[in-house]
Amino acid sequence: MKNKFxxxxxxxxxxxxxSFCSTxxxxxxxxxxxxxxxxxxxxxxxxxxxxxxxxxxxIDGVTVENLSQPTTGCLHDYTLTTEDMKxxxxxxxxxxxxxxxxxxxxxxxxxxxxLTVIDTFEAIEDSYPVIKEDEEAExxxxxxxxxxxxxEHHHHGEFNSHVWMSEDIxxxxxxxxxxxxxxVDNSHAKEYMANATLFNNNLGKYIDKADVEAxxxxxxxxxxxxxxxxxxxxxxxxxxxxxxxxxxxxxxAGEVSSFIDEIVDNNVKVVFAEYDYGSSMGKLIEEQTDAxxxxxxxxxxxxxxxDDYITVLNKNYALxxxxx
Amino acid sequence: MFNEMFSYAFMVRATIAILLISxxxxxxxxxxxxxxxxxxxxxxxxxxxTGIAAGVIMGIANTTISMVIFGICFALLxxxxxxxxxxSSDTLISVFASCATALGLAILSRGGSFANYSAILVGDILSxxxxxxxxxxxxxxxxxxxxxxxxxxxxxISIHATLAKSRSISVRxxxxxxxxxxxxxxxxSIKWVGILLINALLILPAASSRNISDNYRxxxxxxxIFSVFSGVVGLFVSYFTDMATGPMIVIIASVIYFxxxxxxxxx
Numbered sequence: 001m002k003n004k005f006x007x008x009x010x011x012x013x014x015x016x017x018x019s020f021c022s023t024x025x026x027x028x029x030x031x032x033x034x035x036x037x038x039x040x041x042x043x044x045x046x047x048x049x050x051x052x053x054x055x056x057x058x059i060d061g062v063t064v065e066n067l068s069q070p071t072t073g074c075l076h077d078y079t080l081t082t083e084d085m086k087x088x089x090x091x092x093x094x095x096x097x098x099x100x101x102x103x104x105x106x107x108x109x110x111x112x113x114x115l116t117v118i119d120t121f122e123a124i125e126d127s128y129p130v131i132k133e134d135e136e137a138e139x140x141x142x143x144x145x146x147x148x149x150x151x152e153h154h155h156h157g158e159f160n161s162h163v164w165m166s167e168d169i170x171x172x173x174x175x176x177x178x179x180x181x182x183x184v185d186n187s188h189a190k191e192y193m194a195n196a197t198l199f200n201n202n203l204g205k206y207i208d209k210a211d212v213e214a215x216x217x218x219x220x221x222x223x224x225x226x227x228x229x230x231x232x233x234x235x236x237x238x239x240x241x242x243x244x245x246x247x248x249x250x251x252x253a254g255e256v257s258s259f260i261d262e263i264v265d266n267n268v269k270v271v272f273a274e275y276d277y278g279s280s281m282g283k284l285i286e287e288q289t290d291a292x293x294x295x296x297x298x299x300x301x302x303x304x305x306x307d308d309y310i311t312v313l314n315k316n317y318a319l320x321x322x323x324x
Numbered sequence: 325m326f327n328e329m330f331s332y333a334f335m336v337r338a339t340i341a342i343l344l345i346s347x348x349x350x351x352x353x354x355x356x357x358x359x360x361x362x363x364x365x366x367x368x369x370x371x372x373x374t375g376i377a378a379g380v381i382m383g384i385a386n387t388t389i390s391m392v393i394f395g396i397c398f399a400l401l402x403x404x405x406x407x408x409x410x411x412s413s414d415t416l417i418s419v420f421a422s423c424a425t426a427l428g429l430a431i432l433s434r435g436g437s438f439a440n441y442s443a444i445l446v447g448d449i450l451s452x453x454x455x456x457x458x459x460x461x462x463x464x465x466x467x468x469x470x471x472x473x474x475x476x477x478x479x480x481i482s483i484h485a486t487l488a489k490s491r492s493i494s495v496r497x498x499x500x501x502x503x504x505x506x507x508x509x510x511x512x513s514i515k516w517v518g519i520l521l522i523n524a525l526l527i528l529p530a531a532s533s534r535n536i537s538d539n540y541r542x543x544x545x546x547x548x549i550f551s552v553f554s555g556v557v558g559l560f561v562s563y564f565t566d567m568a569t570g571p572m573i574v575i576i577a578s579v580i581y582f583x584x585x586x587x588x589x590x591x
Binding site: 004007008011012015016019020022023026027080081082083085086089104107108110111 | 332333334335448450451453536538546549553557560561562563564565566567568569576579580583584587
């Protein structure tokens with residue numbers, strides 16, 4: 001009897017000691033501290049992180065960190081880690097893509113009601129050609145335009161929120177970030193606006209899509225990830241068939257056959273897909289039709305490099321051009 | 325180290341939630357293991373998806389309500405059909421669990437929107453709000469009261485149902501009441517623990533305790549201690565190592581299980 005309780009006591013103490021020691025050493029070798037005087041800006045995903053680091057530039061006393069790790073799969077179902085929650089508790093402003101992209105946003109706003117959130121989608125949705133996902137979205141837009149929808153009931157889930165894939169809309173997001181940061185940190189407002197202008201100029205200067213535009217403008221394309229609807233929009237191509245594939249998506253046989261029929265009927269030459277979730281379907285499409293499947297990047301994963309946006313978009317356009 | 329941890333409101337809330345949920349898991353888990361209902365609680369966890377789907381179809385904004393209602397109906401239906409004895413209970417539970425999961429997945433994945441609901445697979449205790457903690461306190465009190473009133477009758481039924489019946493214990497009512505209790509616990513805590521791990525938290529502490537206990541009182545106390553200990557240590561480790569809380573709690577609970585298994589085997 002005594003031995004048993006001694007065993008339980010020793011077991012729990014041993015687990016506590018091992019847990020405490022391993023945690024202590026993990027923290028010791030992995031912890032990075034943000035200076036307390038710094039303004040901590042959190043971003044929700046790689047494209048927003050890139051835009052924000054370019055807008056912040058070399059301004060002293062402003063630190064930018066991203067919530068999602070580069071290895072995270074889909075942004076919609078990203079679950080916040082303890083590190084994210086700590087950063088959110090300590091940060092001065094959270095910049096999000098918005099439009100329903102960050103599924104955790106409502107929880108964050110509920111947990112930190114005083115946190116300043118810059119919603120870039122909200123800033124651009126009325127002035128840029130945001131793509132609607134279904135008919136309901138049209139009603140939503142109508143309501144919004146006529147001011148009939150209340151703020152509480154205006155959900156953006158009906159829109160395709162992968163707006164960063166269009167460099168035109170992305171430039172609007174960059175401006176929204178600069179304006180939002182200027183409101184939070186007024187002393188650096190001029191620098192934020194100047195950096196945003198410089199980055200937007202660089203987008204126009206270094207993103208090369210002339211060849212792709214020449215080859216696909218007005219042509220029909222199909223997509224296997226809704227992010228590429230903006231790639232098509234950017235080069236003036238018409239999306240005639242969409243099948244949104246991700247890690248949780250199971251497609252029905254009927255859906256596949258009607259997708260293939262659309263490709264054949266509309267004489268689609270190119271299909272845009274993401275390799276991780278679209279490669280199996282891509283092979284099937286290439287077998288069944290004359291269309292070529294091009295595997296592009298969605299920018300959700302990245303190297304956190306300031307120039308990553310331009311590099312990836314140029315790579316995408318080069319891949320499309322090579323397929324023509 | 326601890327001062328920093330509790331300087332964040334979300335950690336205080338998560339700790340309170342763990343201190344409320346884990347003793348319930350430890351306590352209810354003992355009866356689940358005793359009555360060999362591990363598969364039953366697992367099936368209930370999976371049926372949460374269908375509960376959400378039912379809520380979505382009926383336009384219920386708070387899917388917790390639809391999950392609880394569906395969970396209770398699911399549990400009672402399972403009990404009812406099991407009593408008919410047309411098929412073995414493990415087969416029936418498997419059929420019901422598969423059917424409910426498939427139905428939930430089919431409805432929720434319609435139009436590719438399952439991603440909106442997939443967070444429930446792993447759970448997120450860090451995002452628990454103050455009002456949801458009040459909900460857990462109510463659950464804690466309800467289960468504790470039920471436990472104090474019914475534990476002797478439940479134990480009698482788990483040992484020998486016919487004998488319990490001869491002692492004027494209403495076996496059917498008690499079994500249904502216990503099934504409803506499990507449904508409430510599973511459905512109200514699944515958002516924080518996750519479908520994939522909830523059964524592990526229900527079963528592991530009780531199974532560990534069973535490995536070394538000599539009587540029912542010891543069995544219950546040790547199960548609650550193991551459950552609370554796994555919860556608190558798991559939360560502590562996950563906070564500092566930036567790993568998901570649910571899996572970390574299950575890892576600690578698993579270590580306890582293996583240690584008690586080895587100790588219990590050699591006794």
